[in-house]
Amino acid sequence: MTRRALLIEDDTAIATVIRAGLEAEGFAVEAQDSVAGRDSSLAAGQFDVMLTDVMLSDGDGIETLGEVRKSYPDLPIIILSAQNTLDTAVRATDRGAFEYFPKPFDLNEVVRAARQAADSVGKSSAEVEDPGDGLPLIGRSAAMQDVYRLITRVLHNDLSVLVLGESGTGKELVAEAIHELGSRKTGPFIAVNAAAIPRELIESELFGHEKGAFTGATTRNIGKFEQANGGTLFLDEIGDMPAEAQTRLLRALQAGRIRRVGGSQEISVDVRVIAATNRDLAPMIAEGSFREDLYYRLNVVPIQLPPLRDRAGDVEPLAKHFLKLATTEGLPARTLSDDAVRVLADQPWRGNVRELRNLVYRAALLSRDDVIDAETVAGLLDTSLQVADADEVGDIEMQIANWLGAQNFADGSLYQQAAEKLERPVFQHALKTTGGNQLKAAQMLGINRNTLRKRLQELQIDPEQFSRS
């Protein structure tokens, strides 16, 4: 079906250019040059997107946007403005504009935004939110609206974004949303967790290495920066990055080029970097463990995710979302009683959305009734499963507990099955880290090489698949 765009622009030259761009993109375009014309077109027709100038002969295109949004809540609006001020941008986005383009603008960017806006019709309003259709971020609280607004501002540029917030607040999800909804969505999204990689390997992981760069570097390795070329690199737990890697990262960001470990050649990379941390970087900068210049480089646009306890209103939509997700993973379809929702909304959620998600899954699994009641929820909150400390370990334990709860061990296989679950990632990690070298992997694991070989066979893990090529 042809999509329809309404263009409000009183500069005929600009109107002609934009119309041509939109038509080339397959839009049917209706043009007006005034607020009055806009309103009559809106009343008469259905549009998938509206693009509007700010200063029109009979009024301010932004001031009246509030009314437009009230009457046509699903119509995405793109603002084109000659007033290149932050104030206009803020006014535009505050009134629910989908995107804001200061003039002179890049026509391709405008057309791309119009296409994206039109694609979003029916899925969500101006925000990056859609509980119904798999769009990632759930929550209608004012605090999350601020987050969505910030996200919309960074979709069509490559500004560095630093996502801040406690563990489990959705930092990685925000990074994914920026990638998926933004101009780089056709490129790769590569995530690196600085806390999960051994310190001595982090530079090679990020920048790659040449064959022979260090002991164990038997082949050339392409790093995450190069893998993310044309797309987005998500640097999680940036506060855990060792000093030398910080220096190298800063250099790469400044130059737009990287050098593989042990390499002499500089390689250009086109990467948008989104970093995240749950740590407070200020004291780390003060004590010298985090580079201040790197901080400023990464923190061009900070996005602060509020803890779940500060947006209790989001608990219910999130819980419902997770109940729905649970059914796609084979858990029974359940709903929550009003009392159960109240109990959930009252919790401190130190593990934030992740903790809520895990609890909802467990409740879906263990509830005796289709409607999960307050008692069931309270019972689950009482058990030791609630994360005492919102750290990764707590989360892993909870996941194991969830998994155990979902199995049937009547055949007496609990220990064996659980051990396998644990051994598999442990062995894979050791092999991955050592490039498939079983001797080194056994050393790292602190077990006998023959024992490793035997267990790999039993678990059907092929060490060859980890050798670097």
Ligand SMILES: Nc1ncnc2c1ncn2[C@@H]1O[C@H](COP(=O)(O)OP(=O)(O)OP(=O)(O)O)[C@@H](O)[C@H]1O
């Ligand atoms: N607003 C949200 N809507 C839907 N799901 C969410 C939301 N926020 C978080 N989640 C879910 O909660 C879980 C944790 O989110 P995520 O991994 O993004 O958190 P994080 O802040 O990156 O955590 P950490 O700091 O521990 O890495 C994920 O399953 C994610 O999908």
